[in-house]
Amino acid sequence: MSGHVFVVGADLTRLSCDDVLVPTGRTLRVAASWRDLLPTDLVADEDDTGICVDLEWSGGERVLEVPGSGPRRAWLLDTVDDCGRGLDWLLDGAREALAAVARREVPEPVHGRARRLVGLPALGTGWGGAAGRRGDLLQQLLPVLREAAAEHGFDVALVLRGPSDLAAAQRIRRGESTSWALPDPLRSLADQLGERARRGQLALFIGAGVSAAAGLPTWEQLLDELAGRSGLDDDLRAGLARLPPEDSAALLARELGRDRLQEFVRERFGPGHYALAHALIADLPVQEFVTTNYDPLVELAAADIGRELSVLPYDEPQPGRPWLLKLHGDAAHPESVVLTREEYLQLGDSRAALAGVLHSLLLTRHVLFVGTSMLDDDLVRIAHQVRSAVQGPDREPRHRSGTVLALREDLARARLWEQDVETVAMSRSDTSPAEAARRLEVLLDLIGCLSTPPTGYLLDPAYRGMLSGEERALAEALQDVAARVPEGAQAPSAAGEVAALLRRLGHGRSAGRRHDGAGEPADAASEPHDDRLQQQRPG
Template sequence: MLHEWVTSNLWCRAAQDARAPPRGGTAVMVERAGPDDGAVTGHVFVVRSSVEGIVCDDLVVSTDGRGPAGVRRSWWTALGWASEADRSAARPEDARGRWTRLASSTGVEPGRWLLAVGSRQSAGPSWVADGVREVLEAIASQSAEHLTPGRPRRVAVPVFGVDGGGLDGQRGEVVEKLLEACEDAAQLHGLDVVIVARAASDYSALQSLRRRAPGRGLAKHLQEDARRLGDLALRGQLALFMGAGTGVAAGLPLWSGLLARLAEGVRIPGGAEALGRMNPLDAAEVLRRAFGKASGETRSLGERVADVISTPPRFALSHALLAALDVGNAITTNFDDLYERAVESATGARPRVLLPKGEQPEGDWRQWLLKLHGDASEPDTIVLDRRSFVRYDAEQRPLAAVLQATLLTRHLFVVGASMNDDNVIRLVHEVAVLKEKRGGKAELGTVVTLQDDPLSADLWAPELRYLAVGGAAPAEETDDERTARMVGAARELDVFLDRVAQHAARGTATLLDPRYSALIRDDDERTTAHKLAQLRSWVEKWATSGQHADDWRDVLDALDSAGGSSADSQAASAAPLKTWSLCHATCTDAGSGVPGRPDRGRPWSP
């Protein structure tokens, strides 16, 4: 089977570059050859997650006019506060206008910023957006010495003002103004801004707005592939296969780093350098045997691997973007739980995890994750050394069958994994031959890579389609040039995944939720949406008290699955007529409406 830590040199080097200390200061704006317009500056990402969960350089949360004293408890975790004492001990390092920068408590956490949005009762969405512009401009002016060389500064911001700020009934205008402010900052200051939406309805509305605007930052063929993969996800026909490349941005060790850490304190002829020259499975086997010979050593290889992996405090942006695809089936060779945490942050529930020695009891069966090589939380399930792999094929063949069944029934989207393992080649080709004999299409999936690799593309065609987000390597380049190129390619992958997630998101919350009525420009469309919201409130009534409550509940679930979470819909439908009437009276008609996006049915994915 695939070995997670045997990733391509491209992924490994990109990860090393991302964690390497800066070689002097770097400009905030990153300028390099772009796909279409000659330069790439900042980008706005949208995820459904939590601000405290994502790896970033800076984060912003809301407060009122009292600074740290006005921060709501829901933001304490993002700021590293566990108690009232922590909040009382927080000290501003700088404060101007409506923003405050908190002093660092450890020196390693993201820059922590506060934005006052809740102190003016008469303040509207534009006032909130003006504050966002102010704080992003201030962040862009900070020193870049600690940043990852080669990519823009990354800032995580929530949807401001819709909870304590009192603008819940104007969510449509809030998300529209917020998106405009973040896009302005991305272009003017070269920032990568990550808008983190907690509510499914906010996420849906943001993605609907983004689909109306022309795409930026990707070559035309990548935009087409992003739409293709997003449409597959929306129809429930996409499955994920994730390798080590998805975890390195969160600080997980590379294969060489894992070997070196495992070899600490154990006598190995030639040391870690000699291990690095061996086949990875053989190197792990050498370590397993060395541990068995060491006096007083009682921990297994799996337990040592679990110690090295530990639990990174934050998942990478790529995890949040992949979680946003909302696929029912996912497969990984990783030992960590970063993807599971990203899914939980987005949906409120982790996927059910399948392991070589059985399934974990917790998790939502509507989404499952097959961990082919085990989980760090259960060290005895970890498959790493040569002996384990030999036994794996004999004892865990049903797990290989799960991968093949996924290839037969879904389009496999491969991210962060090298495709050079003989077992995987055999499994893929077996499925391809079966489909060809039955007259089916040979293409089974898409592999996204950081660098153009024509040989690998030819090797895997037509079973797997290779898609490179970066160009081919030049004949000659310095280490620094390669560093900049690979870090840039890794960021291009994030931009590509963001575009895939944009097309995979449903935008129907704009129609079902009266709080977003300002986004509907056409009067006739707005009236129809009003009736749709009315319909949901009637269905909800009969689902709780009607003679056929169970049947009505199915209808209600269908409406909620199209327009956001049940909680979002319930909050929106509490007083739909009053809210819609208010919005209809205050929203101005902008002329002809933007053409609607046809609804695409999504089969349930087991």
């Protein structure tokens, strides 16, 4: 059964996956940014510019498996072309590495994912065999990855950090309609949601199902873990299952004490590896996010591609910066966490202002709900209040204010919410939850591809070979404009605004890249997302 190739902005050392390809050369020196993937006893030498790995090549092999005991395995791939062998040599190395990965037995993918996930960067684009030819590399690497995914049956995540790279890769994929194994209704939905995202009309609501893919507990699992720490006898523990979840949480909070409960939340939901879905969501050109999750994984995924989210209500919102509202509290502020019935009832009191933010989004945006069952009391109350506000006795029914991406078909629940949102199931009831969750990832990948602005690489010399004749003429005209902009021009001057626009189109990116001998940018995070490019409003 064929796998899928995802394109995503992320940090491969923090993305939850089963295997990671790490670029190196014959000296087995890798970039310092890969340090977290290497066992300490294999670090022969280390400084700010790189790490020497204490392994040896055997003959002409190009792939080395890094020994380890954890669920994630790193593989070293020789990508440094000292002999001018070109892209074909580099692509052969990628095939060899993916074949070696396929030979490793993996009884169960990480966190119960339906397929193994293999992550790799844009191989050889530092001092490797594709230096200065990033456009050519992406055009030829993507088909190689698709062939490997089809042959070996695992999923592949091509992880890119720079906005030029992401924009170029998505431009290539938009011309390949067979890259997404989705039924026509989901493709049509992706078109609609991608258009809304491009026009600044989409907001995201993120539920616990997204963080479950990173190994964090769902609501039911959280209560079970708390019960295990509570010391309650067997009869009381059995009785918890018969109580509403908020009341079970209230009893457990009483037994554990607030201090122990807060410490548990801080530890259990602290920083860690984020799931593929977190990265796909953080990549979307969306300015407003809301979550009931306590963890910081969306913020971490966004920060790894240069998008700094203001976390509300704890951070001060800043003009032009995207924000994330923590509706039920934040593990970094465990006193704010909402668990018990009493805390839920406070929504109409001290937390009314937070609920008002979601009210506003449901009135002014199209909200995409991901990873939620729509059973949360807060959501029910907020949806009812919005419905009451917009559907008075003499008013026509308004359009639906959101879309729910449900894992399984549930006709009764879809009918219950049909006045407010459209519910779209990823699968029928006979499909496993893991396969349904994977289809959701594929859908998010397609939405991300369709919503990425097709301009981020226009003035980046590394992608000149991808441009059409019309685009090349436009790029040359814009380069003439760039030559006339005074150096150091800053907004709010006219020259400063033009300079900012040119940077968003890729001007100066390749010239400013710093590389190391591992074949990867030494400072990939120096090319952040520019959210001003994503603030396109309908008009």
